[in-house]
Amino acid sequence: MITSNNPPLVFLHGWGSDSSLWQPLCQLLPGQHYFVDLPGFGNFDSKLLDLDTFLAQVAEQLPHNCYLVGWSLGGMLAAQLARRSDRVRGLVTIASNAVFVARPDWPEAMEPATFAQFLADFANTPVETWTRFCALQTLGDSKRKIVATLLRQQSAPTSVNHVTWLQGLHWLEQLDNRQILAELSIPQLHLLGAGDALVSAVAASRLRDLLPVTAEIEVLSDRGHAPHLSDPETVAARLKEFFVPRLDxxxxxxxxxxxxxxxxxxxxxxxxxxxxxxxxxxxxxxxxxxxxxxxxxxxxxxxxxxxxxxxxxxxxxxxxxxxxxxxxxxxxxxxxxxxxxxxxxxxxxxxxxxxxxxxxxxxxxxxxxxxxxxxxxxxxxxxxxxxxxxxxxxxxxxxxxxxxxxxxxxxxxxxxxxxxxxxxxxxxxxxxxxxxxxxxxxxxxxxxxxxxxxxxxxxxxxxxxxxxxxxxxxxxxxxxxxxxxxxxxxxxxxxxxxxxxxx
The missing domain is CATH 3.40.50.150 (Vaccinia Virus protein VP39)
Structure with missing residues (x-):
């Protein structure tokens, strides 16, 4: 579940990808890197796991005093882990919202009808729907061709992992991290893409109202849903600054x-x-x-x-x-x-x-x-x-x-x-x-x-x-x-x- 390249940064990828997409960013970050593949993705088998079991298994393997870096769904799971484990020193999310699917009291997210249609499409035509999802991730990014090239290197869904991928979408729909993020006492950094078509940058203002005053929120101009792929240098520089130990x-x-x-x-x-x-x-x-x-x-x-x-x-x-x-x-x-x-x-x-x-x-x-x-x-x-x-x-x-x-x-x-x-x-x-x-x-x-x-x-x-x-x-x-x-x-x-x- 967690594999190590050898300071402790733990990376959680987003839905529809795997840990290999962290490589452009990790090459610019010194220290020990650990990678969490979600069920059905990358090196993780396609066995169905309920969310609590998955989080408990990952929490047990976290290195002490680590930073969690999560992208999209991975960012939402990282927030859950930060609440569960005292081994976590700080939380970074990239293109991640407090909730992915809009609620009446949190409209700054994807429309429920849009998500429901995507869910149905994936259940019926997984490969075609995943391909469309990859294209959506490039929108709003001035370097969308770079993002598209890297995303195309990922493995498409298969008949073996299709059901597990579908479960990941249900996690994305169900997760509500508002209370967790508001109550976390560790340092937080949340990076959003100004042109992201999946996680709207308008959520930044709501996050600022929700999070502790010490939390950092930044909207990256000319970036879409995968800024760590289109501009790893800027993201790495921002992370290095955040990782510098701060005295309270x-x-x-x-x-x-x-x-x-x-x-x-x-x-x-x-x-x-x-x-x-x-x-x-x-x-x-x-x-x-x-x-x-x-x-x-x-x-x-x-x-x-x-x-x-x-x-x-x-x-x-x-x-x-x-x-x-x-x-x-x-x-x-x-x-x-x-x-x-x-x-x-x-x-x-x-x-x-x-x-x-x-x-x-x-x-x-x-x-x-x-x-x-x-x-x-x-x-x-x-x-x-x-x-x-x-x-x-x-x-x-x-x-x-x-x-x-x-x-x-x-x-x-x-x-x-x-x-x-x-x-x-x-x-x-x-x-x-x-x-x-x-x-x-x-x-x-x-x-x-x-x-x-x-x-x-x-x-x-x-x-x-x-x-x-x-x-x-x-x-x-x-x-x-x-x-x-x-x-x-x-x-x-x-x-x-x-x-x-x-x-």
Missing amino acids: KRRIARSFGDAAATYDRFAHIQRRVAADLRAFCPSFEIDAPVLDLGCGTGYMAELLQEKNPSLNVFLADLAQPMVQIAREKLHGLPGIVADGECLPITNNSLSAVVSSLALQWCNHLDVAVSEAHRVLQQGGYFAFSTLGPETLWELKKAWEKVDSYTHVNQFQNPEFVHAALDKAGFGEIEMQRYSLVVQYNELMQLLRELKGIGAHNINPGSRPGLTGAKQMRQLENAYASLRDNQDRFPATYDVILIRALKP
């Missing part, structure tokens, strides 16, 4: 907000790096307006004012409890809840933006860097610390021996950071990089510290729910081989200090 800012804000009361007790590394950053910062003028971005409980702002008490420091953090504690500690300094990727600050208004160990929680570092450039005055400085890719490599390596989930955040290398600063227009870019290794007598000391500052289990692809005793024993055993000559557990922090000037 609401989850981050909640996690750090919950840890605000314990943060100072556990933030030993954060205080050390903040002190190093302050020493690395340039001198600021008297009364200069400075933003402490990702202020936490205010330790960085304290250091800034110790050296220059006249600085006008403004506090900003994603977590409201952090801002509140920092303001109380620092005698009512002005503070706001703000995201570094969308600062509510006017252009050219600040002398400096300083940020210590906060920018690694941005989804797009280049966006945060551009925002800093926007709010800075000419001659203003952007000084920040972040973490490099070798951070907590020991913990990451130990977790890899336990499960396939993400337990440690992915950090950017210095070259990427430098490129983002250069692209935004910064000059005089200076960097320092060093390793800070902390030893713990027990592994739980490290894990409690990460939890105490709020930096635990907020990564994309992290394991849902609580980590059990069995997983913890496995983790400790895996980490044991990394203990130092004093039998302690090391944890490496790959620290990067940066300062740059807005010319």
Whole structure:
């Protein structure tokens, strides 16, 4: 049912085709690819299966932490699988609606009479009807000849699989994914063809009203029912962008907000790096307006004012409890809840933006860097610390021996950071990089510290729910081989200090 070419993307084809039609797209997508053939199509035999049985069998074989990519009927089945399995990390549908056959409360779909006629025609003349269906899939596409050529390479229905193909049409008629799509908490991307004759692009507006605000819907111009065949390059580029792990800012804000009361007790590394950053910062003028971005409980702002008490420091953090504690500690300094990727600050208004160990929680570092450039005055400085890719490599390596989930955040290398600063227009870019290794007598000391500052289990692809005793024993055993000559557990922090000037 599922065959593998060898990161885990699972593809489900549409009615009347098979998994071979994914090849133009898959050639442009690196990683592990898995293919689901529907009953009666491709390598799947023609044995009749009810829908629940089929979905249950596929769900059991899904790789952990996978993305589902479904075309037409395959997209509707992929949504069903996403509801059933906690192994699914994200959902992509191509030319797929919430319902295929129109309902009174969802008219943006195929007319029931049209579908009923197609069903009857296929029952009587399957080959001729399938041939007409292939032609319909090319309509509205500026590259319809390419689509037609690829579709003609598929096997036509036979007397052996005819009944199973007919069952697939009944699934298409019956499926109603509206509630599922509205309730899915995983990332979603839905691609529609502007000229699709089978799944009308007018459904996009209804989908936007139905789906969570985080779901992405895009209508591809000059494309019909099979954009992955006519323009695999554009579809692959869109999928690659979607597959980049995204941090959930609401989850981050909640996690750090919950840890605000314990943060100072556990933030030993954060205080050390903040002190190093302050020493690395340039001198600021008297009364200069400075933003402490990702202020936490205010330790960085304290250091800034110790050296220059006249600085006008403004506090900003994603977590409201952090801002509140920092303001109380620092005698009512002005503070706001703000995201570094969308600062509510006017252009050219600040002398400096300083940020210590906060920018690694941005989804797009280049966006945060551009925002800093926007709010800075000419001659203003952007000084920040972040973490490099070798951070907590020991913990990451130990977790890899336990499960396939993400337990440690992915950090950017210095070259990427430098490129983002250069692209935004910064000059005089200076960097320092060093390793800070902390030893713990027990592994739980490290894990409690990460939890105490709020930096635990907020990564994309992290394991849902609580980590059990069995997983913890496995983790400790895996980490044991990394203990130092004093039998302690090391944890490496790959620290990067940066300062740059807005010319």
